[in-house]
Amino acid sequence: MNFKAKALAAATAVALMSTGAMAQDIAVIAGSVEDAFMDKIKKGVDDATTMVTANGGTVQYLRTQNYENFGPDLVTLINQAVAQGVKGIAIPVWVPDAQIPALQAARDAGIVIMQYNSGLPVMKDVGAINYFGSDEYAAGFGGGKYLAEQGAKHILCHIQVPGAINLTERCKGVTDGAAEAGAKVTVLETPPNLDGDVTGTAEAFKAAFIGDSSIDAMVSCADFGAAAGANAVEQTGSKIMVSAFDFSPASLDRIKAGTQKMAIDQQPYLQGFLATSMLFAHLKYGTNISTNPVLTGPAIIDASNVDAVVAGAALGAR
């Protein structure tokens, strides 16, 4: 290789590197490929990616394989993103102890962190510029208030994994939200061996409904809890309002049919879409949202808006 060629190669390399430095390359890190909830987040990331690439940036979308070795897997993905020279990382904080040191190191290297979906309480430690997600307590508060305003006087709040902090927060929110509108809340924790077992949970609800006839509404922290609740209502022939956090196509059908009152949605599409697009806009245009954190939930899905949600679900965004 002669001098000219060498110089040309060097110049090309410098030019490539400088365009690399100019471009707003970002990484979006997400949860397991097996998690259906994450598919809705991905739809939001995909839509935002269209905008990013149209403006000269790139988006690397990184997901863990599963949740078996979650903390270390997330750290690996963070380090991978840093090694690839991205300018920003959008990431939920699920395992603060593992993730925070890695994210602080990334920030020290000049990378901007955007948080979404999870880890609102540790936002300061992470040093993220903003947060797009739900607040478990606020979601519960909204749900409890809604049920009380619909006429509920005594709400059963179902926790499917006893002791889970986020679920306890949800029911605490339900209790306070209901109290504001004059209703009381009883928490029902079903044992872990009933988690995911619709029949077992339905029978537990049935016992609770028969045991206390003043119960006139229920909200489950699990989507399957709504199926169980609807079944228990059918068995006992009562008029108890059934509702749950999160939803599936079957929940939407129940809401349409009137056997489920509502579902509390945290709108994962918005979390993926906003975290990606707003991180890019911050890097490229220096924008900042003055609302901080930005809550994407609770959004209540009931008979009044279920048709729009069904249409969104068919497109993979709800």
Added chain:
Amino acid sequence: MPKSTDRHTHAFSVGHLARRPEAGSLVGLVLVYAFFAIMGGAVFIGAPGWSSWLNIAAEVGIVALPVGLLMIAGELDISVGSVIPASQMTAAIVSGYFGLPILLGIAAGLGVGLMVGYVNGLLVTRTSIPSLIITIGTMFGVMGFTLGFAVLIAGSTSVFLVPDPVTKLILGTFIGGMFNVSIFWWIAFAAVIFFVLHYAPIGNWIFALGGDRDSARNAGIPTAALTIRLYMLSGFAAAFVGILQLMTYQNAQVATGQSFIFNSIMCVVIGGVILTGGSGSVIGIVIGTATFAIVNQGIFFSGLDPNVGSVIIGALLLAAVLSNDGFRALALKYSTKKG
């Protein structure tokens, strides 16, 4: 099991009673029912209580029966936990998503169970890997396929199916508004498996398999074919429960079924099946399932903290294993005297 007449005669018959593998579990069932009848009151003794625990017992019981046969034969089956969602998802995709005839969907769902069972049996008989590990492997494999295909084909992890009235009546209705039709299917499964284990020649083969596999093979028992059939039965039963749930709740989800793994094993052990294989009975498994279900549901009628239910189930499990040993020692003592 004419136990009441036995009790009136002398020690020889007591030994006969104690030798029955379900003797200890029967005592447990009576104690547990009495406890919750007192705690739960009239509602628990009445139709709501009976329907409550029978509905639970039926589903876990249909899975526990063949799992119990496998345990008597000295094997485990963890994969039932993912066969349940796999079969209901298959049926829901075939008949709900593609709108093909419901019988085709049910056949496909049950076929998935038989196929997983066949693979389990083949791996267990062809390799020297313990069945625990093999069926954990197939459980994860089936789980992955179910999730992958559900998202790939239906674009969702939850698929809807509205069964026609006849199918709903046979497989997913509540009699008197409370008693799930699955209870009758449980009785049917128990009757057939009771006959197979205790009256058909194949029953003795199953006991022999759990007692000593090599001797059984040397005695001319087709151990490999028998093991494969037992796994296919367990896959079929789990798939059947998946279909029952689909017809009851009209919705297939990829994340159901995991609770059946431990629950079915607990029912079998509480029912007096010895973990090392070679001993157990269908009546015992049915009693164990009823006991498990009564504790599980009784707790919600009793006003006790539901976490207490888990403690009672744990204690029952230990008591069952201990009393199995105690009753076996007793039985051996009396049979020695007899001999």
